[in-house]
Amino acid sequence: MTSAMTSAVTSTVTSPRAGTGSGSDVLRVGSCSAFYGDRLDAMREMLQDGPLDVLTGDWLAELTMLILGRDRAKDPSTGYAKTFVRQLRDCLGLALDRRVTIVANAGGANTPGLVTAIRELAAEQGLHPRVAHVRGDDLTARAGELGLGEPLAAHAYLGAFGIADAVAGGADVVVTGRVTDASVVIGPAIARFGWGRDDLDALAGATAAGHVIECGTQATGGNHPFFTEIDDLLRPGFPIAEIHRDGSSVITKHPGTGGAVDVDTVTGQLLYEIGDARYLGPDVTTRLDTVTLRQDGPDRVAISGVVGEPPPPDLKVSCVSLGGHRNEMTMVLTGLDVEAKAALVRRQLEASMTTTPASTTWTLARTDHPDAATEQEASALLSVVVRDPDPAVVGRAFSSAAVEIALGSYPGFHTLAPPGAGAPYGSYRPGFVPQDAVTHEVVHDDGSVVTVPPPERTVAPQPHPGEPAHGETIGGPTRRVPLGTIAGARSGDKGGHANIGVWVREDAAWPWLSGLLTPETVRRLLPETADLPVTVTHLPRLRAVNIVVQDLLGDGVASQSRFDPQAKGLGEWLRSRVVDIPTHLLPPDDATRTSEESP
Known part of the structure; x- marks a missing residue:
């Protein structure tokens, strides 16, 4: 000091x-x-x-x-x-x-x-x-x-x-x-x-x-x-x-x-x-x-x-900018031929727009069920998001094209809401500056000012993946059940990256979790991450693994580039995925069931 x-x-x-x-x-x-x-x-x-x-x-x-x-x-x-x-x-x-x-x-x-x-x-x-x-x-x-x-x-x-x-x-x-x-x-x-x-x-x-x-x-x-x-x-x-x-x-x-x-x-x-x-x-x-x-x-x-x-030695800097303008619409596809309906309306909308937006993103969520008891359960959701520097392109041009095709498209065409005028969106990126480049000051109630000098001793950060469990194997029968049967998770955003912290509650389950969640396994369980860099950190004292998926969120939450732009539900998606868990780690009700056991 x-x-x-x-x-x-x-x-x-x-x-x-x-x-x-x-x-x-x-x-x-x-x-x-x-x-x-x-x-x-x-x-x-x-x-x-x-x-x-x-x-x-x-x-x-x-x-x-x-x-x-x-x-x-x-x-x-x-x-x-x-x-x-x-x-x-x-x-x-x-x-x-x-x-x-x-x-x-x-x-x-x-x-x-x-x-x-x-x-x-x-x-x-x-x-x-x-x-x-x-x-x-x-x-x-x-x-x-x-x-x-x-x-x-x-x-x-x-x-x-x-x-x-x-x-x-x-x-x-x-x-x-x-x-x-x-x-x-x-x-x-x-x-x-x-x-x-x-x-x-x-x-x-x-x-x-x-x-x-x-x-x-x-x-x-x-x-x-x-x-x-x-x-x-x-x-x-x-x-x-x-x-x-x-x-x-x-x-x-x-x-x-x-x-x-x-x-x-x-x-x-x-x-x-x-x-x-x-x-x-x-x-x-x-x-x-x-x-x-x-x-x-x-x-x-x-x-x-x-x-x-x-x-x-450096301070992180939050840099936010206006990225342009965006608009979106979600169409409901009910009953049969969902994939064909989605393909038709996509061709129609893209052909109807007088100006092509800088980016267009389509997402089809197969929320439909066969032989459904309610119309909502029989329906899938097709979302389209358009972005462009010009507000008119994502506003008037997009909205007009969406309205014009309404009665000439797939059977049952309707939307969750009519297309709006569009809105500006932002982008976030981190920057870094030397600690001594910033004048950190305190202004007291009487107006006096105190300057806070930067730390004299700094160390350039080195990645630390933690210590995985070594030399411990878990054999015996397993059961295919959701990961969340024994594991908790919490996920969120770090700019354009997403993190998922996963932990187990018992010491006996830690070696299994540590061995399970490799980058390759994460990409298999979460297909949206298949082409993205994934890093895994092991935290034995917390019986936890932290996963970072780079670039999953694009330019960050302000850009609204993903269905879940802050990755809040990413951990719950991972917990819902079915994996082979040793039966001796499972709660008694799950461990005693044998219909899906494997040696």
Whole structure:
């Protein structure tokens, strides 16, 4: 840690805000948002339902940065998450009364604008919060000189030491633009415990905790593969990380709230949207293959043993651009001759368009069943997506062509909705800049500015595939059943790539899973990945395998290039695929059935 950073942060951490949580050796950090549009009442619930020191949340995502960048381009006073302002209008007084520090990345593309909005609403309510903000992430004006091209918006993923300086300086509310999702958790922990740049294991432990709670109720049973085992999923409670001085933590939730916190819910979130065993961040590289989880009581999971390594020399940059305009239509094909009907309407529509779009994508989903008892069950869906730089090509030209063929096409022609006017779509791509190319600053409530220097020690990242199970074979009879009979999965997007984290619950099943999920097997089980690069990482301590499928999502969620543009259901598709599972690994009801056993 440099002397400048010591002056900025360490000299002030001896008097952190007390909050309403635990003692000085435990920092209790709650999450109340996982995305722009999450439950508006979650902030009040978290403040009312139990003690906290810090309340954080995530309001940003790749698509959100495009939305906020467009907002700012239209109106320079906007570009931040307005839902956060609505939550704060309801809860700022409550947070001040309870001495809970609020840390949020809701600044998006216009953090100073958010500060202004917060001060205005505070004045309306007669409140006087100390508001600090972190700046330096917005590289849009410098994109060309930094080799990032000409995106609509370019924002670097900053680290946690700026947030730490703001919290240690006594801010009641700290807002940022684009920081890493875990930084809003790591920063308050740095302020509380006085960690420096060389406290890599502690920083890595806090990173793991931050990664678990960043997606809100996904850590408490939301989107969980074993959801039928959770008693109350009507309104899952939001998660809390109790962070200790050594960086270890316990993930929990307020008593009496819905959902559940167990080793499986935490495992699933740890595996969400990761790459390999090295989880890269601007302050520390976290070794996910060192994470140990342990049930620590009802709705309590302990995270320990996390090892940290020096961070990479470069910062990741979110670069979003307008990619052009798109339109789509889904046609219903009912009954017989589905393939022939699809071929006919495709020929007709393409011939009817006066201008050929830059790209046209057809997808036929065979959702139909033979001899179906209902018309819906007898129907397949044919979707067409068109994209072009010219809005008229995907708007008027496409819509007119689709309408004109309606009575001269296949029998039973109809659509789920009439063709619309089309809409702009975006593209996302990651960029990278040296850490010292970014001016990371904290603006305190009194207007004073502190510069946060980059880390002095960095290490160029090297891929780490983890350690597969060695020397262990599983023989005996098997049964062909869905992989999800014994395995959980959680999937998501990383730009244009998709990840699937797959895990088993018993140690005995880990060698089998490790041997099963090779890149070749993944391509066979998921034919959409057959021609794409697939990498597999083994994480024995989590009994897990992480799969990354490159380029499955095209230009990312903003481009809407796939049926499931964020790969949210990819893991469930994989779990539904039938594989040969040794019968001794199966639940008793499945293991005793023999009709499909093989030697």
